Amino acid sequence: MINTAFSLVWLRNDLRVYDNQALFEACQAGLPVVALFVATPDSWQQHVMAPMKQDFIRRRVQQLQTELAALNIPLLAIEGSNYSAIPELMQRLIDTGAEALYGHTEYELRERVRDDKVSATFANAGKPSFWFDRKAVMPPGSILSKTGGIYQIFTPFKKTWLARLREAGIRCFSKPKMMPDIKLQLPELPLMKQGDGSSSAYVVDELHILEQMRQFCRDKAAYYQTERDFPALDGTSSLSAYLAIGVVSAQQCISRLQLEAANDWDREKSGAAVWLSELVWRDFYHHILMAFPELIKHKAFQKDTDGIVWPNNLALFQAWCEGQTGYPIVDAAMRQLNQTGWMHNRLRMIVASFLVKDLHIDWRWGEQYFMSKLIDGDFAANNGGWQWAASTGTDAAPYFRIFNPVTQSERFDPDGVFIKRMLPELADVPKKQIHWPHPLPMWSDYVKPVVDHSKARLKTLELFHTVKKPQDVLDHE
DNA sequence: TGCTCTTTTAC
DNA sequence: TAAAAGAGC
Secondary structure: OOOOOEEEEEOOOOOOOOOOHHHHHHHHOOOOEEEEEEEOHHHHHHOOOOHHHHHHHHHHHHHHHHHHHOOOOOEEEEEOOOHHHHHHHHHHHHHOOEEEEEEEOOOOHHHHHHHHHHHHHHHHOOOOEEEEOOOOOOOOOOOEOOOOOEOOOHHHHHHHHHHHHHHHOOOOOOOOOOOOOOOOOOOOOOEOOOOOOOOOOOOOOHHHHHHHHHHHHHHHHHHHHHHOOOOOOOOOOOOHHHHHHOOOOHHHHHHHHHHHOOOHHHOOOOHHHHHHHHHHHHHHHHHHHHHOHHHHHOOOOOHHHHHOOOOOOHHHHHHHHHOOOOOHHHHHHHHHHHHHOOOOHHHHHHHHHHHHHOOOOOHHHHHHHHHHHOOOOOHHHHHHHHHHHOOOOOOOOOOOOOOOHHHHHHHHOOOOHHHHHHOHHHOOOOHHHOOOOOOOOOOOOOOOOOOOHHHHHHHHHHHHHOOOOOHHHHHOO
16 A cells, blocks of 8 residues: 655644644645544543543544644544553554654653653654654743752742743744645544543633633733632633643743733733743743652652651541531632632642641642642642642742631632632621631531641641751750 | 731830 | 731741
8 A cells, every 4th residue: 555655743732723833843844744642541540630631632632623624634533542552553653654753742751751662663664753842931951040050949940031031032833834635544543532521611612712811811911910819709811721731832821911911021010920920830840840850750859858757647638638628718629629620729729738737648649639630730830839838849838838728718718709609508607707617607517627727737847847957956955 | 929926116 | 005027937
């Protein structure tokens, strides 16, 4: 059988038509282009990927098939199992006419191993593979201190990052040109299955999503600084799920922000600048992950903190997971996660602090639980966030910074609007008691608090003192 | 992007 | 007397 030669674009966390460098370059190269996506539920399971995220990916890939078909680019969506079967699949595509591979690099360990093997498969067949580093805006390793070191503190990292943005700007790639309509012979492979529909609250149409992003930059970014901390408001971009699977890129967000927010993005403490900061955090954690490969194995960044023996009470962990701790803000937040696959960022900090510093459970348990539920789960950001909250990470909160869940609740959900939305059993509690409705009004069957915060706080200080410089105490005696 | 206890300051 | 400021965790 004589096959037509083609370029293969392997899509993973870059499920978009616009600003897709791998797709763009392949289309520029001359040969017909075939896009490939391989669903790998066994590997996803290993990564504890949320079922909702899996469904979201499947729905997006189906939609992308239509969007690419309009450009005469066939998207071969395959049902696979795990990463180890992919080199063999690639060999079959090489045998059918794949002349070159185009893709975006990923930063996690198993993904890098997988991609190295696929590159080798192409190399063995005498075919090139082209990898583009576009997950972070400034590729890991590109933002370094004056002495060439890796920044471990966010603020100086951000300073250098912003200077780079000012001098180099952002490049986005346009939609690829229409390709000639050529019928290709492709191998018979199991076609990707449909998901369970659990992510249906999220649209998957790319232009629709880009429009949401534009609207945020145009109408809401200016208020981000003042509204983002209040979970009862719709003050955040809500783009995290799309960023996580690459329906939009951070580069597109920043370019659009620069267009819509004029010079505000570079004005200290403006809404646009604060939102941009959040995107810089995303880059920061990608840099850190690539510079410290141990992190992928869930090692604490601050090594001494791995000496802490966490009590890990199973019943307390379960209460946290189910939103049954008796702390309304914590329970409301956990129910938001369980029901929607998403949690407001302020609440992520509160429940993370609570799990570690009130329930004394290893931050890795929370990290994993988040991944198992989040539609926007991303290793680097999730691990970075958890280690920050647990005071074990880079630029971490000092260990003695312990959120008081009731104070946080009063500050960020002052009228209890969010709490009441998620906890109908507290609907009739007066505002003044909503943050701490104990002892309970007799009509309510809300759960009693599982721990006493002030005692738990002291216990946390003790736990950290077991690993933080005990010699200081001896020296002074 | 802390909390809590203590001391100081303003009225 | 209470808000503001300071210190230590």
